[in-house]
Amino acid sequence: MDSLIVATPSKTEALERRYGAGALKEWQGPPASPWNETIALMLDHRSVRSYRPDPLPPGTLETLIAAAQSAATSSNMQWVSAVAITDPAKKKVLAEIAGNQKHIEQCPLYICWVADMSRNQRISDAEKTDFECMPWLESFMVACVDASLAAQNAVVAAESLGLGTVYIGAMRNDPIKVAELLGLPPQSFVVFGLCVGYADGKAKSEVKPRLPQSIVLHKERYDATKEAAIRATYDAEMSKFSARHELQAATWTQRVLNRLGPIKSMNGRETIRASLKKLGFELK
Amino acid sequence: MDSLIVATPSKTEALERRYGAGALKEWQGPPASPWNETIALMLDHRSVRSYRPDPLPPGTLETLIAAAQSAATSSNMQWVSAVAITDPAKKKVLAEIAGNQKHIEQCPLYICWVADMSRNQRISDAEKTDFECMPWLESFMVACVDASLAAQNAVVAAESLGLGTVYIGAMRNDPIKVAELLGLPPQSFVVFGLCVGYADGKAKSEVKPRLPQSIVLHKERYDATKEAAIRATYDAEMSKFSARHELQAATWTQRVLNRLGPIKSMNGRETIRASLKKLGFELK
Numbered sequence: 001m002d003s004l005i006v007a008t009p010s011k012t013e014a015l016e017r018r019y020g021a022g023a024l025k026e027w028q029g030p031p032a033s034p035w036n037e038t039i040a041l042m043l044d045h046r047s048v049r050s051y052r053p054d055p056l057p058p059g060t061l062e063t064l065i066a067a068a069q070s071a072a073t074s075s076n077m078q079w080v081s082a083v084a085i086t087d088p089a090k091k092k093v094l095a096e097i098a099g100n101q102k103h104i105e106q107c108p109l110y111i112c113w114v115a116d117m118s119r120n121q122r123i124s125d126a127e128k129t130d131f132e133c134m135p136w137l138e139s140f141m142v143a144c145v146d147a148s149l150a151a152q153n154a155v156v157a158a159e160s161l162g163l164g165t166v167y168i169g170a171m172r173n174d175p176i177k178v179a180e181l182l183g184l185p186p187q188s189f190v191v192f193g194l195c196v197g198y199a200d201g202k203a204k205s206e207v208k209p210r211l212p213q214s215i216v217l218h219k220e221r222y223d224a225t226k227e228a229a230i231r232a233t234y235d236a237e238m239s240k241f242s243a244r245h246e247l248q249a250a251t252w253t254q255r256v257l258n259r260l261g262p263i264k265s266m267n268g269r270e271t272i273r274a275s276l277k278k279l280g281f282e283l284k
Numbered sequence: 285m286d287s288l289i290v291a292t293p294s295k296t297e298a299l300e301r302r303y304g305a306g307a308l309k310e311w312q313g314p315p316a317s318p319w320n321e322t323i324a325l326m327l328d329h330r331s332v333r334s335y336r337p338d339p340l341p342p343g344t345l346e347t348l349i350a351a352a353q354s355a356a357t358s359s360n361m362q363w364v365s366a367v368a369i370t371d372p373a374k375k376k377v378l379a380e381i382a383g384n385q386k387h388i389e390q391c392p393l394y395i396c397w398v399a400d401m402s403r404n405q406r407i408s409d410a411e412k413t414d415f416e417c418m419p420w421l422e423s424f425m426v427a428c429v430d431a432s433l434a435a436q437n438a439v440v441a442a443e444s445l446g447l448g449t450v451y452i453g454a455m456r457n458d459p460i461k462v463a464e465l466l467g468l469p470p471q472s473f474v475v476f477g478l479c480v481g482y483a484d485g486k487a488k489s490e491v492k493p494r495l496p497q498s499i500v501l502h503k504e505r506y507d508a509t510k511e512a513a514i515r516a517t518y519d520a521e522m523s524k525f526s527a528r529h530e531l532q533a534a535t536w537t538q539r540v541l542n543r544l545g546p547i548k549s550m551n552g553r554e555t556i557r558a559s560l561k562k563l564g565f566e567l568k
Contacts, residue, residue, distance in 0.1 A: 018354055029350070033343020038322050038444035042351045042437050059317020065501045066313070067326045069494040070302055071436060072451050075543050076536070078495050083502045090504065114506075119499070122511065123540050132547040137567075138456065138556045139544075144425060145475065148432035152355060153326050156440055160322035167356050172422065183505040191429065210353040211362050215403070217349045218367045220374060221467040227403065228410065252360070256407050259359050260423075263416040272422045273568065283421075284557070 011035045014043040020209035020237035028214055041160055043207075048164025050203030051106040051195065060161065061109060064196070067157035068150035079143035080150045081116040083182045083190075084109060090181060094193065097177055098170035099267065107195035112171065112178070113151045115143035117281075118185040134187070135282035147191045158196050164205075168193035173267050175275045186280030206245070209237045211252075295319045298327040301491035304521035312498055325444055327491075332448030334487030335390040335479065344445065345393060348480070351441035352434035363427035364434045365400040367466045367474075368393060374465060378477065381461055382454035383551065391481035396455065396462070397435045399427035401565075402469040418471070419566035431475045442480050448489075452477035457551050459559045470564030490529070493521045495536075 009017065016024050061084055068082065085091055086109060094112075095104035104110055117134060124131040133139055155165050171178050171190045178190045199205060210216075215230045235251035242250045249255035259265050276283060293301065300308050345368055352366065369375055370393060378396075379388035388394055401418060408415040417423055439449050455462050455474045462474045483489060494500075499514045519535035526534045533539040543549050560567060 015350065018350060027346070029343040029346030031343075032341075033347045034341055034445050035347065036444055038325065039347060039351055039441050041322065042441060043354045045354045045356070047356060057316075057318055059313040059315075061501070062311070062313025062497065063317045063319065063323060065497055066299065066302060067323055069497065069500060070327045070329045072329070072331060072439070073494075074451075074453050075539075076492060077540065077543065078500070081500050081502060081506070083504070083506055085504060087504050119508070119511065120540055120544055122508065123515075123537055124544070126512065127537070127541060129541055129545050131544040133544040133550050133554075136550070136554050136556070137560075138550065138553040141425075141428060141475075141556075142453065144428055145432045148429045149436045152433045152436035153440070155356070156437070157323050157326060160320055161318050167358075169358050169426065182502075183507075185506065185508065188506070191425075208360060210357075213346060213349055213353065216353060216362070216365050217346070218365060218466075220367070220369060220371050222365070222367055222398075222469065222472070223467075224403070224406065224469065227406065231407075253407055253411070255359075256361065256404055257411060257413055259361065260404055260408070260415040260417040261413050266417050266420070266422065269422040270417075270420050270568070272420070272425075276421075284554070 009040060009044060014040055017207035018043050018210060019212060023209060023212050023233050023237045042156060045159060046205050046207050047166040048199040048205060049103045049166055050200040051103055051197035052200050054198050055108050064154040064157050068154040071149040071153045073146045074142045077120060079116055079146040081114040083112040083114060085112065093181055097174050098168050101168060101170065103166060103195050104168060107197035109196040111194045111196060112182060112190045113147045113192055113194060115147045115189050115191050117143055117187040121187050135284050137283045140281050140283055144191050151194060163196055164199035166195045172269050172272060176278055179279055189276065189279050209241055293324060293328060298324055302327050302494060303496060304493035307493060307496050307517050307521045326440060329443060330489045330491050331450040332483040332489055333387045333450055334484040335387055335481035336484050338482050339392050348438040348441050352438040355433040355437045357430045358426045361404060363400055363430040365398040367396040367398060369396060377465055381458050382452055383457065385452060385454065387450060387479050388452060391479035393480040395478045395480060396466060396474045397431045397476055397478065399431045399473050399475050401427055401471040405471050419568050421567045424565050424567055428475050435478060447480055448483035450479045456553050456556060459556065460562055463563055473560065473563050493525055
């Protein structure tokens with residue numbers, strides 16, 4: 001971790017940033033809960049949407065992919081591929097698909113994470129054996145999980161090297177156009193993209209508080225009885241965060257209402273089932 | 285990382301274990317590719333299916349959940365919950381659902397990772413606002429991704445503390461029974477479980493080689509032209525691994541044929557769409 005630019009925060013600082021100074025009262029862990037540099041690194045995660053143009057050290061991409069491939073994969077099927085994009089023209093098109101997210105153009109490395117069942121389909125073709133387990137929602141879901149576990153390892157690796165990242169779900173605004181641009185075979189699909197690069201120090205970036213652990217972690221059995229009251233403490237915390245960052249929706253509750261209420265906030269992604277069918281996923 | 289029991293391997297050792305000594309010739313990264321302890325930790329991942337009964341240090345669960353909540357989450361919707369199971373009777377039932385995976389009973393902590401849209405549905409109900417974005421495959425997929433990113437952070441945190449883990453996808457053998465056992469509300473669903481505990485040192489555990497990076501990582505555009513030949517080198521590597529561990533299927537290709545060919549290897553999971561509908565997911 002010697003290449004980390006920012007010193008890792010102490011445990012109390014890290015928990016305060018992650019749950020908010022006010023909401024830390026909700027923290028249920030004992031003071032002696034275990035802690036180390038790797039955990040401090042993960043708690044310090046923030047999404048980076050402004051990058052310096054500086055190139056990455058040689059071999060960074062390969063190291064990130066080695067970390068990604070080291071994540072668990074269901075039955076070792078390895079239903080994940082990565083397409084690394086550095087070509088400015090390609091990044092420009094991808095940024096447009098994503099609703100003009102300029103950080104896709106800014107970052108020196110953009111990785112498209114592919115739920116990739118095509119590699120196994122090629123084995124079916126080569127061995128002239130019908131794969132009865134392919135056309136199901138279950139298998140597609142496993143491929144998406146595989147891709148997610150892999151990508152998250154890459155994120156932790158990147159952050160351990162002092163790099164910033166942000167996931168780009170908006171690749172799903174137009175999965176067919178993305179697949180065409182990347183030359184993807186049938187039965188493969190970009191679940192999300194990932195910007196990787198050095199954060200622009202001038203741009204503000206702050207750890208975003210999350211819901212109090214007491215309504216996310218359940219013991220033995222799911223229990224939502226105290227949820228509304230605890231959510232109110234998070235709303236108060238997020239109001240302070242929103243004020244600091246001039247965000248429109250003040251509370252988390254208001255943000256959820258805005259994001260999930262009107263269909264237009266899906267940016268067309270409600271059509272993804274039809275797009276996936278065109279890409280070769282039956283999803284039975 | 286002072287609590288790691290096993291010394292982290294060197295970069296060359298780590299890459300040899302991950303890609304196989306033979307397949308390391310395929311490694312495309314330059315010798316000077318970046319490296320640190322966190323990356324070494326991730327490359328050293330192996331799934332642990334045999335646990336000592338030793339309890340975890342106080343606060344371990346809460347630390348793992350703090351790491352999990354620190355992962356990125358789409359639009360900060362936080363569509364993830366965790367149900368921690370330590371009750372032996374509950375673990376026994378879950379082990380049975382998973383096809384008698386004894387490590388679920390052995391491990392001191394079993395975490396069920398929930399794709400949880402119910403928390404946001406409760407906001408819709410409380411605020412008397414219809415959430416038009418809920419009933420779509422897209423939103424369900426995002427919840428599964430959110431749960432996966434969170435769980436993977438917990439895995440890295442656990443391993444950084446010297447603990448072993450293994451994901452249990454077989455919770456999806458009977459998602460409805462799992463939901464009933466955990467008291468899950470509609471629109472929530474256990475994507476997978478996770479065993480956490482100290483690996484039984486007597487049980488053999490070895491890093492499993494993955495596909496050569498050259499057919500997983502694509503640059504600018506997907507390219508499968510050399511795949512068949514490179515897959516043959518991986519088959520050779522996995523044959524050696526299989527021989528060391530007395531596994532039935534020798535090559536990866538044979539394992540893929542066994543796993544994806546006959547529908548019976550899905551253990552009934554081809555019915556998951558119907559189960560998800562019963563759990564409140566429309567998946568339009």
